[in-house]
Amino acid sequence: MSGKDKRYFLRRIVYLTAGCIVLAVTLDAAASQTSQKIKEAGQKIEELEQQKEDAQKKVGALKEQESHLKGELAEFNQQLSDVSAQINDLEVRIDEKQVQIKVTKRELKDAEATKASQYESMKARIRFIYERGGVDLAAVFLGSSSMAELLNKAEYVEEINRYDREMLNLYEETCKQITEKKQNLKSEKAELLAMQESMEQKKEEVNSLIAKTQKNISAKQGEISDAQDEVGEYDNQIAKMKAYEEELERQKAEEAKRIAAEQKKKQEEAQKKAAQQKKPQGSSSSDNGNTASGSTGNTPAPGGGNVAANASDLAMLAALVECEAGGESYEGQWAVASVVVNRVRSGSFPNTISGVIYQGGQFSPVASGRFAMVLSRGAAGSCTQAAQAALSGSTNVNCLYFCRASSGVQGTVIGNHVFY
Numbered sequence: 001m002s003g004k005d006k007r008y009f010l011r012r013i014v015y016l017t018a019g020c021i022v023l024a025v026t027l028d029a030a031a032s033q034t035s036q037k038i039k040e041a042g043q044k045i046e047e048l049e050q051q052k053e054d055a056q057k058k059v060g061a062l063k064e065q066e067s068h069l070k071g072e073l074a075e076f077n078q079q080l081s082d083v084s085a086q087i088n089d090l091e092v093r094i095d096e097k098q099v100q101i102k103v104t105k106r107e108l109k110d111a112e113a114t115k116a117s118q119y120e121s122m123k124a125r126i127r128f129i130y131e132r133g134g135v136d137l138a139a140v141f142l143g144s145s146s147m148a149e150l151l152n153k154a155e156y157v158e159e160i161n162r163y164d165r166e167m168l169n170l171y172e173e174t175c176k177q178i179t180e181k182k183q184n185l186k187s188e189k190a191e192l193l194a195m196q197e198s199m200e201q202k203k204e205e206v207n208s209l210i211a212k213t214q215k216n217i218s219a220k221q222g223e224i225s226d227a228q229d230e231v232g233e234y235d236n237q238i239a240k241m242k243a244y245e246e247e248l249e250r251q252k253a254e255e256a257k258r259i260a261a262e263q264k265k266k267q268e269e270a271q272k273k274a275a276q277q278k279k280p281q282g283s284s285s286s287d288n289g290n291t292a293s294g295s296t297g298n299t300p301a302p303g304g305g306n307v308a309a310n311a312s313d314l315a316m317l318a319a320l321v322e323c324e325a326g327g328e329s330y331e332g333q334w335a336v337a338s339v340v341v342n343r344v345r346s347g348s349f350p351n352t353i354s355g356v357i358y359q360g361g362q363f364s365p366v367a368s369g370r371f372a373m374v375l376s377r378g379a380a381g382s383c384t385q386a387a388q389a390a391l392s393g394s395t396n397v398n399c400l401y402f403c404r405a406s407s408g409v410q411g412t413v414i415g416n417h418v419f420y
Helices: 003-130 137-142 147-281 285-291 311-325 330-346 353-358 364-368 370-377 381-391
Strands: 402-404 412-414 417-419
Touching: 003 147, 003 364, 147 402, 311 330, 311 353, 311 364, 311 370, 311 381, 330 353, 330 381, 330 402, 330 412, 330 417, 364 370
Parallel strands: none
Antiparallel strands: 402 417, 412 417
């Protein structure tokens, strides 16, 4: 190679390098601001998700407390039912005692009347036998015609006296028993009334506990309602932040697409200018074509063979795939892995898996910290499988970018992403 050719080649390298540096600075500057906003939005979403989780735990704890209170209320209601049944039973027994007392009173009154009547009869007989005016007992005896008649008269008088004494004792004993029975019934009634009063007091206590528990349940339900409203408010805020994050992703995708187009245009202009400057040196058009051949830096060569990667690169790529497309189909996960591998091959991005993943302003999960969390625990099996397939040279999209399908960017839609 002549000295002029060397100088031309060096100038071309300088032009291309300078253009790439300018474009890289432009890309980083444009992406940095949007990526920072995406990072902040992601952090805010995670903060809201944590606050929502705390609020949901609070709802769960309050519901457990409500359940406990309802259990207590059920026990109190059962106690009230039991006490009420006992009070009703006591009322029946008190009524029965009252009836028995009335009957006993009547029996006592009848016995006392019989006693009085018997006593009066006895007195009348005594007066008739011993107190008749002008009657001489000696005459009674002397008037007897025989000893047998005399003895019969004496026995008759004695029998009447004995009968009167027995009847008097009987009625006195009957009155005594009736009086004792009456006192016992009154005592039993007093005990039943005391038990009834105690049960009524217990009933009031249980009613008070029921009212207090119902009040506590009502208050707890109010707390649950407030906590559920708080959860709903967090849901609203999260939805707004996710919509905002989605809009930022769309803006980022538009910026990346615009900058990529400008990069490609500048590269083509630089190549064209370099080719024009070389013509005076006698280079043929075919030589110029050979010099400018290869990747444009914006379009990878899918299926272009394995990408040099180790176990760490596989783990990082799988973690990124899970962060970006963990909920997508295997095709969607494979497409995300393909984008990273395509960038490694393109020449417009870092030439390593880790370099592409950690390039500033490219992947929001890296900025938000979610990528590090997934990487520390290991990615899901399907994500690892998709990463392994892409690293082995099998890609299913010929793209360098992807964003949410709802962004409106034109491209290949797989699941919730569009690849372009």
